[in-house]
Every structure is written in C-alpha cells, then in structure tokens.
Amino acid sequence: MNQLKFDSYNFVQVGKVIAHTDKFLVENEIIFIMIGSTGQQQPFVSPVSGVVTKIYVHENDILSYGSLILEYQECSHAVIYKDLCAVCGKKVDKTLEPSNSMQKVTAIEPAFSCVKTTRERAIKYDSDERNLLLRRRKLHLLIDLDQTLxxxxxxxNHYPSSDDIISFYLDHPVAQTLYTKLRPGVKEFLANLQSYYVFHIVTFGDRPYADAIVKLIDPKGTFFSHRILSRDDSIS
Ligand SMILES: [Zn+2]
Structure with a gap:
C-alpha cells in the first residue's frame, strides 16, 4: 500500500473532496479543492495513479507538510494493449509487466490479439464466458469459411454467369479481384442456429480476406461480431 502525503510547507484548508475510495485515480486528477489563507481556491491534483483504498482528508481539515491525504494501490498493469496499460494508460515495457506470466488473450478473444493479460484474469474471463453460455444454454460453434460457407x-470465369457472384477487391497479400459465391441458404442456416450457438469463424484465410467475407455474409455483425480467427491471429 502506498501513501500520498501533503508536501507543501504552506498550510491549506481542504474544501470539497472529489476523490472516492475504490476508484482508479489517474495522474493529474483532482483529489480535493484547496482553500488558501486568502480564500483563493485551487485544485489539488494527484501526482500518482492507482486505486484509492482510503481517504484521510475531509472538508475543512487543515493540512500541513506531511499530512496524510490518501492511501492507494499502484496499478498492477494487468491488461496491456500493445505496450500501454489498458487501466492506467502508462507505457508498460517488459520490465514493468506483472511477473505472473502475462499471456495473450488471442485464444479466448482472437480479435484482440494485441491484448495481453495475466493468466489469472484470462482464466477468470474464460470461466465467466463459459458460465454465461451455460446460463444462455448455448454452445460455441466454430465454422470454416472456404468450401463451407x-x-x-x-x-x-470460374463460375457460370450468375447474379449471386459477389466480386470485391483486396490488396493483401496481392492486389486482386476475388469472386465469391455464398453457399445457398447460408444466412437461413445461421439464423436458424443462432439461438443454440455462439458462432466463431475459424479460417486458414488471412485476416483481410476473413473480414471481407464475413462482411458479405454478416454485414451488420449479427452472427459473428468480432469472433473471427484467421491465420494471422497466432494462437499461443
Ligand atoms: Zn496500469
């Protein structure tokens, strides 16, 4: 636990207290309003960040050098997006990562392959997901794209002329126009099974291709939302 103390040699009176316990305090967020000897008011902003566990200051208190302001728990940087902490916003390099084996959450949320979290959080997330599915009485259904949907x-010229061939342009991995035919009844198939399953696309196609095809089948994201696992999403 860390303590934040008043470090000015001037006496100040505490006005309104803004900070709350159990809330994450970011650097430069206002903790309370200071009232100076001539009555002028100015905010006291936090020089630290973390979860506030106890507040010692109350309205009308007089603070002097060393007075306790609050106790706080520093951010454990338990969820990291690329190299930024998703909780406090700090840049987190390898040395600041929590030691208890950060892992990518790709396996549970493929769309968030840039996100890393602690093993404990990943396990909790996984179990919360499973409980949610049990309550909804649903199962996961992994569906391939090519030769399936x-x-x-x-x-x-691959297909005989037909107005259900959709052409689209992709510039990755090479610039080309692709021609896609949806399996007849594919949307009815998904609509009929949606009350029983949570769908995931699992494809050996790369991410731009997978995104483009899912947009054709599911333009509003009703069936798959972000649940797309392509070969670009490493599973580790
Ligand atoms: Zn953090």
Whole structure:
C-alpha cells in the first residue's frame, strides 16, 4: 500500500473532496479543492495513479507538510494493449509487466490479439464466458469459411454467369479481384442456429480476406461480431 502525503510547507484548508475510495485515480486528477489563507481556491491534483483504498482528508481539515491525504494501490498493469496499460494508460515495457506470466488473450478473444493479460484474469474471463453460455444454454460453434460457407475464386470465369457472384477487391497479400459465391441458404442456416450457438469463424484465410467475407455474409455483425480467427491471429 502506498501513501500520498501533503508536501507543501504552506498550510491549506481542504474544501470539497472529489476523490472516492475504490476508484482508479489517474495522474493529474483532482483529489480535493484547496482553500488558501486568502480564500483563493485551487485544485489539488494527484501526482500518482492507482486505486484509492482510503481517504484521510475531509472538508475543512487543515493540512500541513506531511499530512496524510490518501492511501492507494499502484496499478498492477494487468491488461496491456500493445505496450500501454489498458487501466492506467502508462507505457508498460517488459520490465514493468506483472511477473505472473502475462499471456495473450488471442485464444479466448482472437480479435484482440494485441491484448495481453495475466493468466489469472484470462482464466477468470474464460470461466465467466463459459458460465454465461451455460446460463444462455448455448454452445460455441466454430465454422470454416472456404468450401463451407462460401466458395471463392480469383477468376471471373470460374463460375457460370450468375447474379449471386459477389466480386470485391483486396490488396493483401496481392492486389486482386476475388469472386465469391455464398453457399445457398447460408444466412437461413445461421439464423436458424443462432439461438443454440455462439458462432466463431475459424479460417486458414488471412485476416483481410476473413473480414471481407464475413462482411458479405454478416454485414451488420449479427452472427459473428468480432469472433473471427484467421491465420494471422497466432494462437499461443
Ligand atoms: Zn496500469
């Protein structure tokens, strides 16, 4: 536990206290309003960040050098997005990462492959997800794209002429126009099973292709939302 103490040699009176316990305090957030000897008011902003566990200052208290302001618990940086802590916003390099084995959450949320969290949090997330599914009486259903929901070719002459061939341009991994035919009844299939399953796309296609195809099948994100696992999303 860390303590924040008043470090000015001037006496000040405490006005309104803004900070709350159990709330995350970020640096430069106002803790309380200071009232000076001539009545002028100015905010006392936090030089630290963390979860406030106890507040010692009350309205009308007089503070002097060394007076306790609050106790706080420093951020454990338990959720990291790229190299930034998702809780406090600090840049977190390897040396600041919690020692208890950070892991990517790709396996549980493939769309968030840049997010890392502690093993404990990942396990809790996984169990919360499972309990939610049990309450909804649903199962996960992993669905492939190619030769399952769609067929795609890079040749305009692959299919006999038909108005249900959708062409689209992708510039990755090479710039090309692709021609996709949805499996007949694919949207009805998904709509009929949606009350029993949470769908995930699992494809060997790369991420831009997977995103483009899912947009064709599910433009509003009703069936798959962000649950797309492509070969670009490493599972570790
Ligand atoms: Zn943090």
């Amino acid at each position: 769609v067929h795609t070719s890079n040749s305009p």
